[in-house]
Amino acid sequence: MGRLENKIAVVTGATSGIGEAVSLMYVKEGAKVVCVGRNAEKGNELVKKIEAIGGEGSFVQCDLRKFEDIEKLKAAVDEKYDHVDILFNSAGVLVHKPFLEQNKEDFDLIMETNYRAYVWTMQAFIPGMVAAGKGSIINVASISSIWPELNSYFYGAMKAAVTNLSRNVAKEFARQGIRINCILPGPINTGMTPDFIKNSKEAQQGMIDTVCMVGRLGEPDDIAYPAVYLGSDESSFVTGTNIVVDGGVCISN
Template sequence: MLRDRVALITGAATGIGEAIARLFASQGAQVHILDRDADGCKRVAESICADGGAAFAAGGDVRSSDDVNAWVRGAIERSGRIDILVNNAGIYPRQAFLSMAEEQWDVMQDTNLKSMFRTLQAVLPQMVAQRSGKVVNLSSVTFHLGMNPMSHYVTSKGGVIGLTRSLAREMGEHNIHINCITPGAIKTEAEAKVVTDEQAKAMMAAQSLRRRLLPLDVARVCLFLSSELSDGMTGQSLNVDGGWVMY
């Protein structure tokens, strides 16, 4: 489905980003992945290549314009174009608002939201020149629900939806599609560190589907939004949450 497409994916050393990178590569894309976990990122790229795919790893922080710009330049030098950008890197530590330090608030916005300003500023000129492109931003269904104690996180993910909608309007004339996924509770190693079994069960009980959602569930929707199957859509958010939120 993505034969010879060039895809850039942030935060792909593990979890949802890794699943997206593996699925895209299995569909014929050349994937360029960036993660602050340089070793993990390299392991994922090597494993994709061992499976017959094409993957290039870069260690780097999405909070650094220098890292992001060097990564995007490198991908263009190596692959000649950029067809897809998936803004996936993100963090989700819990913190009660009244005991939240200003720095915790800032790190959250910088990692989850301003990072997308950096990647989009680096990638969009190339897509404009090509007169085509697909961007998928990872938000969260918690934006619709609110979540305690995650005000800094939910605010950052609401910003992602605002950015998606506004840029979709601005970039439509260049044939660039910008959409968003709002995942529900996805079973990842990182989630297991902050969510107890009891909390996971409660979230599953709120879903219509009675199973834990996996990174591949999100990756499949990301594939749809990155392929020609979604050519009539831009500025949209799709809930991948097992039927939890229905608006």
């Protein structure tokens, strides 16, 4: 029996990177997963991968920057399942520029995707968790929320907002059986890695050199493992906390 046997999970940002890795690992651990993203082609391909390993998954196309899309997502989940056990929020965008070059459009994009969407999805699914008397929400933040990182100013600020929001909402709903925690990834090898790093072996090595523990970039599965723990009953006494997964970046700088 898997660690998430028969649990229902909603995973945002599921069509790539961390969200895809979490969706697949959740299925391997026995969960039924609703995969959420904007790219229908990638979403349907993910469902095929899930079915290929004998799991149950579905895809809901959703732009989390639009409130009406989140309402449609909630309705689609309610039509398929009578409750949700896990909400894993990983949708995100990164604008990597010097501070004085970041503009209103950059700010709005990051705020709407990396913060406001988390607020709305939590508001959408918490009432059902309260009715069921249980639930786990896992929000993906970043070490940028606790550790200064050049050129990631709006990104880091919104990730810090996510960690603060999560702790405060965790306090409100703890006695109703809802656990809310954050995972703070460090340098993870995903599509969000800035192009100047992807295209430069020197820049890649420079990033790897910041990792004091393993001498490599993290992989999406490095985030999926703690996501399984936080979604499982093993973490039933854990709420309002941040789990840093960065290979030691924050302690080596």
